[in-house]
Amino acid sequence: MVEKTIQIGLVGKPSSGKSSFFKAATMIDVPIAPYPFTTIEPNVGIAYVVKDCVCKEFNVKCNPRNSICVEGKRYIPIKLWDVAGLVPGAHEGRGLGNKFLDDLRQAECLIHIVDTSGRTDAEGKETIGYDPCNDVRFLTEEIDLWFAGIIEKALEKFKRISKFSKADLTEILIKQLTGLGIKKEEIKEILERVGIEDIRTFATELRKISKPMIIAANKIDIPGAEENLKKLKEEFPDLTIIPTSAAAEIALKIASKKGLIEYDGSSFKIIDEKKLTEEQKEGLKLIEERVLKKYGSTGVQECLNKAVFDILKYIVVYPVANADRLTDGKGNVLPDAFLVKEGTTLKEFAFTIHSDMGERFIGGLDARNKKKLGADYVLKDGDVIEILFQKR
Ligand SMILES: Nc1nc2c(ncn2[C@@H]2O[C@H](COP(=O)(O)OP(=O)(O)OP(=O)(O)O)[C@@H](O)[C@H]2O)c(=O)[nH]1
Ligand SMILES: [Mg+2]
DSSP: OOOOOOEEEEEOSTTSSHHHHHHHHHOOOOOOOSSTTOOOSOEEEEEEEEEEOTHHHHTOOOOOSSSEEETTEEEEEEEEEEOOOOOTTGGGTOTTOSGGGGGGTTOSEEEEEEETTSOBOTTSOBOSSOOTHHHHHHHHHHHHHHHHHHHHHHHHHHHHHHHHSOOOHHHHHHHHTTTTTOOHHHHHHHHHHHOSSSHHHHHHHHHHHHSOEEEEEEOTTSTTHHHHHHHHHHHOTTSOEEEOOHHHHHHHHHHHHTTSEEEOSSOEEESOGGGSOHHHHHHHHHHIIIIIHHHSSOSHHHHHHIIIIIISOEEEEEEESBTTTTBOTTOOBSOOOEEEETTOBHHHHHHHHOHHHHHTEEEEEETTTOOEEOTTOBOOTTOEEEEEEOOO
């Protein structure tokens, strides 16, 4: 199987809470500290997006292979990247520069972790009354300038080659931009629409299609953050902005792991009051009041789900080898949950499972109604499908 794992990058200024978000989502212990540039080398780990599993509807007990099912919820793995902090002027080498963003070439979407408390400045140093709207502006600009740097290299190459032989700018651009997940047609379209005379404009357009960004308005638990969240929403009405508290999510997950609380993602129950210290009780009370009751959750899982399902427009499809029994060849019930792009056809899906399956494709069977499906059938979210193909 050549299933490609979706990759998501966490970006933001130093101390905004990228590593905290990473730890909250992956439960991998990484260094977290209240001073800038705690992270230098990137961290990469597995996080999950969550959707209701179809096992409930089919009234079966599933045996997931490529994913996990907990109480009727399917957890499907994605890859998360936590990188160093970006500061204004990073493209000129300030801070740690922006070279490390090359680790994010494969990321399909970026989550910009913003410190909404207003208690850190543009460089991640402690302050008061800082306006986080600044961070959205400068970070977008730094990402654009990272793209512009890559494009500039392509242009230099084009000029160099042009001196000796005929050079194809589009081809060179495609090569330089590989890994950024940009299609040839998209590059051509932008070249026609905005040209490349102004590298910045070209870079911005490319960034918009290849690295959509959502905002995690983090540290929402800190007093004063609520007003800043309002400001962010007013200033950037077109952006998806989700209030988060990475610190609260870490605390809740750890308390749940230790058996101190039962945590279901939106609320918690204390298992035994006596097991908790006064400090722990106080901490949990604050999380309840400032985060869960106000915003419904810590927002960490919501960010990942929004990025994958709403922004990138993936749907979940369950391939099975037997549409009656809902099993794979080994008898596992609903073994795999695949993330596929909205608009994917059945035949394209067959190819992503296995090139052999695509080449020998005959058709499909919808496990819900046993109807036959053709090559051009467009997959729907929650489809359970047996793919029929010529056996060797
Ligand atoms: N109150 C509160 N503090 C947070 C939250 N998220 C992170 N912090 C704190 O903010 C500080 C910086 O967090 P990190 O996760 O190390 O930030 P970072 O963005 O990875 O920082 P660099 O690696 O230096 O770029 C730490 O003291 C965290 O405990 C949150 O949601 N609420
Ligand atoms: Mg960090």
